[in-house]
Amino acid sequence: QVQLVESGGGLVQAGGSLRLSCAASRIIVSTNTMGWFRQAPGKEREFVGAVSRSGGNTLYADSVKGRFTISRDNARNTVYLQMNSLKPEDTAVYYCAAAGSMALMTSTPPRTNYWGQGTQVTVSS
Numbered sequence: 001q002v003q004l005v006e007s008g009g010g011l012v013q014a015g016g017s018l019r020l021s022c023a024a025s026r027i028i029v030s031t032n033t034m035g036w037f038r039q040a041p042g043k044e045r046e047f048v049g050a051v052s053r054s055g056g057n058t059l060y061a062d063s064v065k066g067r068f069t070i071s072r073d074n075a076r077n078t079v080y081l082q083m084n085s086l087k088p089e090d091t092a093v094y095y096c097a098a099a100g101s102m103a104l105m106t107s108t109p110p111r112t113n114y115w116g117q118g119t120q121v122t123v124s125s
Helices: 026-031
Strands: 004-007 010-013 018-024 033-039 046-051 058-060 068-073 078-083 092-099 112-115 119-124
Touching: 004 092, 018 033, 018 092, 018 119, 033 068, 033 078, 046 068, 046 078, 058 068
Parallel strands: 010 119
Antiparallel strands: 004 018, 018 078, 033 046, 033 092, 046 058, 068 078, 092 112, 092 119
């Protein structure tokens, strides 16, 4: 049973923007830190960013800081990843994840409770 469902991926030119969405059940969104990871071809999955349960605390990978923004709408049970100033190196499958805390989300390996199925983002040069 799929618990997290991502959408919003696609093909965009460098410098463009995309917004990814992650829909989940109310209990998952309200009780977990929510985050995003990505995996490019031939590379390991890497942390992109996360937002705390309250939305008051966010954390980003250095590679996306200042360009990507994570937000959550607990009323809609949805988490968003707004991606601006996209670069070809941002091309990857993007995964939504839920974990018990920011520390668990960012541990190596990440100790998540749920994963989404992924959505492809392709940035052309």
